[in-house]
Amino acid sequence: xxxxxxxxxxxxxxxxxxxxxxxxxxxxxxxxxxxxxxxxxxxxxxxxxxxxxxxxxxxxxxxxxxxxxxxxxxxxxxxxxxxxxxxxxxxxxxxxxxxxxxxxxxxxxxxxxxxxxxxxxxxxxxxxxxxxxxxxxxxxxxxxxxxxxxxxxxxxxxxxxxxxxxxxxxxxxxxxxxxxxxxxxxxxxxxxxxxxxxxxxxxxxxxxxxxxxxxxxxxxxxxxxxxxxxxxxxxxxxxxxxxxxxxxxxxxxxxxxxxxxxxxxxxxxxxxxxxxxxxxxxxxxx
Amino acid sequence: xxxxxxxxxxxxxxxxxxxxxxxxxxxxxxxxxxxxxxxxxxxxxxxxxxxxxxxxxxxxxxxxxxxxxxxxxxxxxxxxxxxxxxxxxxxxxxxxxxxxxxxxxxxxxxxxxxxxxxxxxxxxxxxxxxxxxxxxxxxxxxxxxxxxxxxxxxxxxxxxxxxxxxxxxxxxxxxxxxxxxxxxxxxxxxxxxxxxxxxxxxxxxxxxxxxxxxxxxxxxxxxxxxxxxxxxxxxxxxxxxxxxxxxxxxxxxxxxxxxxxxxxxxxxxxxxxxxxxx
Numbered sequence: 001x002x003x004x005x006x007x008x009x010x011x012x013x014x015x016x017x018x019x020x021x022x023x024x025x026x027x028x029x030x031x032x033x034x035x036x037x038x039x040x041x042x043x044x045x046x047x048x049x050x051x052x053x054x055x056x057x058x059x060x061x062x063x064x065x066x067x068x069x070x071x072x073x074x075x076x077x078x079x080x081x082x083x084x085x086x087x088x089x090x091x092x093x094x095x096x097x098x099x100x101x102x103x104x105x106x107x108x109x110x111x112x113x114x115x116x117x118x119x120x121x122x123x124x125x126x127x128x129x130x131x132x133x134x135x136x137x138x139x140x141x142x143x144x145x146x147x148x149x150x151x152x153x154x155x156x157x158x159x160x161x162x163x164x165x166x167x168x169x170x171x172x173x174x175x176x177x178x179x180x181x182x183x184x185x186x187x188x189x190x191x192x193x194x195x196x197x198x199x200x201x202x203x204x205x206x207x208x209x210x211x212x213x214x215x216x217x218x219x220x221x222x223x224x225x226x227x228x229x230x231x232x233x234x235x236x237x238x239x240x241x242x243x244x245x246x247x248x249x250x251x252x253x254x255x256x257x258x259x260x261x262x263x264x265x266x267x268x269x270x271x272x273x274x275x276x277x278x279x280x281x282x283x284x285x286x
Numbered sequence: 287x288x289x290x291x292x293x294x295x296x297x298x299x300x301x302x303x304x305x306x307x308x309x310x311x312x313x314x315x316x317x318x319x320x321x322x323x324x325x326x327x328x329x330x331x332x333x334x335x336x337x338x339x340x341x342x343x344x345x346x347x348x349x350x351x352x353x354x355x356x357x358x359x360x361x362x363x364x365x366x367x368x369x370x371x372x373x374x375x376x377x378x379x380x381x382x383x384x385x386x387x388x389x390x391x392x393x394x395x396x397x398x399x400x401x402x403x404x405x406x407x408x409x410x411x412x413x414x415x416x417x418x419x420x421x422x423x424x425x426x427x428x429x430x431x432x433x434x435x436x437x438x439x440x441x442x443x444x445x446x447x448x449x450x451x452x453x454x455x456x457x458x459x460x461x462x463x464x465x466x467x468x469x470x471x472x473x474x475x476x477x478x479x480x481x482x483x484x485x486x487x488x489x490x491x492x493x494x495x496x497x498x499x500x501x502x503x504x505x506x507x508x509x510x511x512x513x514x515x516x517x518x519x520x521x522x523x524x525x526x527x528x529x530x531x532x533x534x535x536x537x538x539x540x541x542x543x544x545x546x547x548x549x550x551x552x553x554x555x556x557x558x559x560x561x562x563x564x
Contacts, residue, residue, distance in 0.1 A: 007468035008388035012396065015381035015443065022435045023403060026414035033414065088305050093298045102548065103309035106316060108558070109543040111497035113515040114536035117522055118319045121529060127331040129318060136335065161315060166558065173559035193297075214405065222409040225499055229522050244409060251413050252504055261413050268410040275405055 030261045038258035050262035060263070062238055063246040066152065067221065070242065071274075074156045075216045079209060081160065082167035087197065089168065090175045104165040112162075116229035119158045123230075148239030151231045155240050158226050163219070167212045174208035175201065214275040221271040224248060243267050319540065323533035330529050342530060350531030358510070359517035360538065366432045366513060367495040374437050374491045375484055382446025383472050387458065400440045408500070416504050427508040436494075436501060442487050445560050449483035450476060482553075489550055490557035493543055514539055 037049035054060050085104050089097065107115065123130050123144040131141040144154045178201065186196050224244035227234045234241030243263060251260030317337075322330055323346060324339040350356050384390075385397060415435055420426040453476065461471050477484070502513045512520070518535040521527050547554055 004468060005388060005390040008384040008390045008393075010469075011380040011384035011388075011472070015377045015438075016396070018377065018434070018437045019399075022415055022418075023411055023438050024399075026411035026418065027406070029414035029418075030410055033417075084304075085308070088301060091301055093294065093301055094305070095298075095302070100305055100309050101551070103312045105551075105555075106544060106547065107312065109493055109497075109547045109554075110316070110540050111515050111543075112499050113497075113519045113522070114319070114539045115315065117518065117532050117536045118315050118322070120522060121322055121330065121533070122315060122318055124331075127333065129335065129337075132333070132335045161312065165312075169555050169558045173555070218405060218407055222407040229519060232523055247409055247412075248500075251416070257413050257417060264407075264410045264413055268407050271407050272405055 030264055033258050034261035034265055036258045039256055043258070046258075050259045053259060054262050054266065059238070059241070059246060060266075063241045063243045066240060067223065067242045067244075069152065070156060070159070070223065071217065071220045074159055075213060075220060077156070078160045078164050078216065079167060079212055082164045082171055082212065083205070083209070085164065085168040086171035086175055087201065089172055104168055106165070107162050108166045108169070110162070112225040113229065115158070115162055116225060119154070119161075120230050123154055145231060146236050148236055151236060151240045155223075155226050155231055158230055159220075159223070163216070167216070170212055171205065171208055174205050178204050210278060213278050217274045217278065218271045221267050221274075222247075243270075316540070319533060319536050323530065323537045325530055325533075327528055327530050343534060346528060346530035346534045349528035350534050353521055353527055353531055354509070354512075354517045356514065356517060356535055356538070359512050359514040362432075362511065363496060363514040366429070367492050369429075370433050370436065370495040371488050371492045373433065374439055374442060375488050377437060378439055378442035378487065379446050379477065379480065379484065380472070381443045382448075383450050383476060385443065386447040386450035387455075387476075400443055403438075403440045412500070412504070415501075419505060425505075427506050427511040431505045432502055432511075432513065435505075436498065439491070441560070442491065445487055445557075446480065446483060448560075449480045453479055482556075485550075486553040486557040486560070489546065489553050496539075496543060 033043075034050050035045055035047065036043040037046035039049070088094065089100060089104070094100065122128050125131060125141065125143050125145060128144070130144075135141050142150050144150045182200055182204075183196060186200060191199075222244040223242045224247075227240040227242050227245050228248070231240040234245045243266070247260050247263045247267065250256050250263060321337065321339050324341060324343045325336060326340070326342045326345070329336060329340060329342075385393060419431050419435060425431040457475060458471050461475060497515060498513070499515045499519065502516045503519065506512060506516065509517075514535070518532060518539065521532050521535075
């Protein structure tokens with residue numbers, strides 16, 4: 001028995017070594033660094049250099065505001081869209097199912113840089129295909145990169161395109177785990193398809209939807225690549241700067257590791273808080 | 287009976303009337319990626335609406351290769367993804383096996399920690415990770431820096447643990463009675479049985495390494511050690527750059543994983559939905 005336990009530790013050791021070195025220690029270290037003034041040499045303990053600064057920094061509030069706006073608009077829209085995709089893909093009446101699955105799931109494997117490049121070109125103000133299509137139906141073109149609201153909309157559109165299918169995959173797996181006889185009974189009782197969706201599918205799918213929301217919240221809180229590459233470093237003038245981008249600028253452009261760590265902990269704290277809130281709300285009604 | 291079949295037909299039409307436009311919108315960016323990659327730059331920036339490929343793919347590729355050495359970047363990405371996937375599958379299988387099949391002190395704590403890290407954003411470790419790897423270990427612009435720090439993967443362990451815990455325990459006990467060593471039981475009995483799960487996991491890990499952007503951007507910024515996404519990302523936003531070339535890069539990054547996706551869709555979907563449905 002003892003040798004068997006020793007074997008267990010041996011199997012676990014390499015993984016734990018990586019975990020302790022590259023996650024556990026950095027998580028602790030990040031907290032320590034956030035209490036140090038890293039703009040002096042050697043670094044010195046300081047409460048005001050980072051945490052004090054954070055709560056009076058307009059750049060932080062701007063990034064927080066942008067991140068929360070994206071969160072509040074994008075996550076519900078995407079989850080609703082993903083639910084529609086999953087429910088329709090699950091329909092036994094559907095023809096050419098593989099084609100539709102490809103259309104919705106393909107973006108899941110497309111890398112951030114590749115799709116950022118395409119979106120940037122498609123939405124280009126003067127010669128972008130989207131503005132050409134908009135003007136061809138008689139509307140005036142949108143300056144996607146110069147108008148802060150339009151730029152935010154662009155970021156939201158891009159993330160929704162990239163991630164809706166991912167959530168649809170998870171939701172579809174959830175749908176397929178609902179036994180058919182539940183629906184059969186409802187159909188015999190002449191309950192309409194829409195009523196079935198509302199009163200059977202949605203309640204049973206709720207834990208999975210919750211899971212999707214949590215994943216999306218974590219992703220959105222650290223959103224970086226889209227505003228970095230598509231809207232050109234959070235442009236126009238910080239109009240799409242997110243917390244993830246602010247962290248990048250403070251940490252790796254200004255090399256102010258202390259302040260960046262304070263931002264990192266704020267991101268993590270908010271992600272955990274919002275996720276817990278969502279899980280609590282989701283569990284309560286059940 | 288007749289009215290029932292008619293209502294089915296109406297439903298069928300309604301279903302396709304919603305799905306088809308949505309699918310076209312969803313495929314449009316991928317289609318335009320291909321179209322752009324075959325257009326000359328003056329064509330991309332002209333007032334006409336072009337929705338059909340031209341014939342400039344090769345010329346655009348040469349422009350891309352001149353702007354950034356994309357072939358080298360691609361070979362770095364491929365090498366990293368292969369080594370990363372192999373190592374990560376090994377580590378997570380071993381850890382998953384230990385957590386699924388042994389009752390040892392501290393097991394509950396390890397599981398709790400792994401579950402806890404799922405909700406932790408990468409943002410919270412990226413700064414100290416960077417300080418440690420780049421400044422303390424002086425490993426910036428190395429293969430180790432690209433491959434080793436991202437090896438920690440919580441979902442992979444849980445995925446493997448589930449596969450191992452669903453296997454019948456008598457199988458392993460019988461081998462133990464015959465005196466087979468623990469690591470042989472793992473290697474020769476458990477692993478072969480877990481092959482489908484490992485395949486699904488390997489695909490997801492390969493994809494995450496292939497598409498990884500932030501960490502390689504931070505840690506390997508020297509041009510001769512850039513991965514393909516990082517190399518392509520440096521071109522976006524430059525003024526004197528071939529956009530047709532960038533689009534060729536996007537196609538080269540996307541096409542291989544799309545092909546893999548089409549042929550191994552089942553494994554992909556299993557890997558992605560594993561976290562949600564038990």
